Amino acid sequence: MRIVIAEDSAVVRAGLTEILADRGHQVAAAVGNAEDLLAAVDEHRPDVTVVDVRMPPGFTDEGLRAAITIRRDHPEVGVLVFSQYIETRYSADLLGAAPGGAAGVGYLLKDRVADVGEFIEALTRVAAGGTALDPEVVTQLLGASRRADGLTTLTAREREVLTLMAEGRSNGAIAARLVVSERAVEKHVANIFSKLGLAPSDADHRRVLAVLRYLGS
Amino acid sequence: MSSIPASSARAQRPLLERLLIRPREYRHPHAWLAFRMIAGAWNVILGILLLAYKFYWIAWIPLAGAALIFWIAYYVQQHAADRVRELERSRDQVVDDEAARLRRIERDLHDGPQAQMVAVAMKLGLAREKLTGAVTGAAPADVARALELVEAAHRGAKEAITELRELARGIHPSVLDQGLGTALTTLAARSSVPVELVTDLPERPSAATETIAYFCAAELLTNVAKHSGARRATLTVANGAGRLRIRVGDDGGGGARVEAPGGLAGLAERVRTVDGSLQVSSPLGGPTVVTVELPSRV
Numbered sequence: 200m201r202i203v204i205a206e207d208s209a210v211v212r213a214g215l216t217e218i219l220a221d222r223g224h225q226v227a228a229a230v231g232n233a234e235d236l237l238a239a240v241d242e243h244r245p246d247v248t249v250v251d252v253r254m255p256p257g258f259t260d261e262g263l264r265a266a267i268t269i270r271r272d273h274p275e276v277g278v279l280v281f282s283q284y285i286e287t288r289y290s291a292d293l294l295g296a297a298p299g300g301a302a303g304v305g306y307l308l309k310d311r312v313a314d315v316g317e318f319i320e321a322l323t324r325v326a327a328g329g330t331a332l333d334p335e336v337v338t339q340l341l342g343a344s345r346r347a348d349g350l351t352t353l354t355a356r357e358r359e360v361l362t363l364m365a366e367g368r369s370n371g372a373i374a375a376r377l378v379v380s381e382r383a384v385e386k387h388v389a390n391i392f393s394k395l396g397l398a399p400s401d402a403d404h405r406r407v408l409a410v411l412r413y414l415g416s
Numbered sequence: 417m418s419s420i421p422a423s424s425a426r427a428q429r430p431l432l433e434r435l436l437i438r439p440r441e442y443r444h445p446h447a448w449l450a451f452r453m454i455a456g457a458w459n460v461i462l463g464i465l466l467l468a469y470k471f472y473w474i475a476w477i478p479l480a481g482a483a484l485i486f487w488i489a490y491y492v493q494q495h496a497a498d499r500v501r502e503l504e505r506s507r508d509q510v511v512d513d514e515a516a517r518l519r520r521i522e523r524d525l526h527d528g529p530q531a532q533m534v535a536v537a538m539k540l541g542l543a544r545e546k547l548t549g550a551v552t553g554a555a556p557a558d559v560a561r562a563l564e565l566v567e568a569a570h571r572g573a574k575e576a577i578t579e580l581r582e583l584a585r586g587i588h589p590s591v592l593d594q595g596l597g598t599a600l601t602t603l604a605a606r607s608s609v610p611v612e613l614v615t616d617l618p619e620r621p622s623a624a625t626e627t628i629a630y631f632c633a634a635e636l637l638t639n640v641a642k643h644s645g646a647r648r649a650t651l652t653v654a655n656g657a658g659r660l661r662i663r664v665g666d667d668g669g670g671g672a673r674v675e676a677p678g679g680l681a682g683l684a685e686r687v688r689t690v691d692g693s694l695q696v697s698s699p700l701g702g703p704t705v706v707t708v709e710l711p712s713r714v
Contacts, residue, residue, distance in 0.1 A: 210535045211534050211535055214539065215538070217539070218542055258523070310537075312537065312538050313534075313537035313541050314541060315538065315541040315542055
């Protein structure tokens with residue numbers, strides 16, 4: 200995988216480069232601000248970029264703006280956005296930014312890098328055109344959703360599957376996570392979709408969108 | 417809000433203002449106004465009566481008295497209003513300062529210790545993978561690399577601890593709880609320019625005053641170290657007659673000025689918000705003396 204990193208803290212930048220290089224990925228460029236990021240993406244056309252939301256000069260949402268620009272101008276480049284805090288508004292902006300919808304987008308808490316395996320898995324998923332949403336985002340969305348009545352019709356197991364689906368995981372990954380068979384997961388997913396009145400979706404990222412749209416409505 | 421004049425010849429507010437605008441004006445403004453209006457009216461009536469009874473040579477006394485009373489009432493109204501405006505402006509300044517301070521703390525935490533700990537977690541995560549591989553035999557043993565990572569993580573963690581300690585001290589130095597004298601001793605010892613410390617603190621000022629005084633002294637000593645080129649500095653602190661005086665002198669090049677957006681101007685402004693004052697004597701070629709005065713009870 201070819202990766203471009205955009206992170207203003209030199210310490211974290213070095214750490215990320217180290218993890219990725221250790222797994223045999225190629226870090227094409229590691230930059231410290233949004234302008235350099237856009238230039239680097241234009242030049243290197245990586246498979247995925249890792250972008251910090253807050254960067255110079257204003258330290259508000261420069262990284263997010265750049266990520267949305269990349270989604271628009273280079274839809275084949277996956278974008279994984281990192282943040283110190285989860286802002287559900289940002290996830291809405293990101294997902295709505297490109298014609299593909301949730302394809303090739305991730306939004307994670309910086310804390311997640313502590314678990315190297317999970318981080319690399321999320322990155323790979325995003326590079327392949329899938330979705331990776333932080334469990335924190337999903338929890339907030341579930342909590343804030345006005346569709347609580349619909350959600351209460353789900354069994355506990357179905358809620359677990361819904362949460363993992365909303366994070367962007369594939370059926371296989373969900374099965375591994377819950378230690379059940381993939382067949383069981385497929386049945387749960389079908390039940391969820393029919394209980395919530397959603398049209399079934401085959402593509403992982405499309406069903407993330409369906410779930411999020413449902414939760415936000 | 418002390419109306420007791422400062423012991424030194426230099427006073428912040430004009431004498432007349434200090435005599436006439438006393439705390440009782442704020443506490444019972446309507447009562448005093450009513451009192452003055454009635455007293456003035458009473459004198460006017462008396463004066464008119466005296467004039468009516470042709471006691472011209474004493475009629476002027478109550479009339480002059482009425483004029484004086486009405487004038488005082490007007491003066492108090494005007495200046496009380498001015499003072500309220502000044503305090504509102506001050507208060508807004510303090511609120512802005514607080515907000516700015518909190519933003520700075522958040523940024524310092526984010527850029528310093530938080531970033532360090534993220535890096536530490538990453539390195540330890542990687543090391544854990546390598547060691548898990550070695551332990552379970554799933555991957556070739558790369559213990560050397562794991563050790564490298566652990567050492568780097570250890571260094572990062574120590575760095576984070578130092579940064580956190582400095583930040584905490586910038587928020588509130590715990591040594592201040594022992595008293596201003598002790599806190600300033602530590603401050604003087606840490607200065608890169610040798611500092612001679614003289615304290616005269618027969619009584620402890622209020623905690624708020626001690627905190628402000630500490631940070632003033634810290635900023636002034638930093639200025640000495642960074643800008644003055646001095647070889648020696650003096651720090652004297654004295655508490656008496658309701659005022660705490662902090663004086664920082666150095667034998668450096670002088671030329672320090674209180675003008676925005678400089679640090680001294682900011683310090684002066686902050687000191688003014690608690691009714692304090694800042695004076696600078698800094699001719700070109702030195703020496704420089706900066707004196708800050710604060711009320712002992714803020």
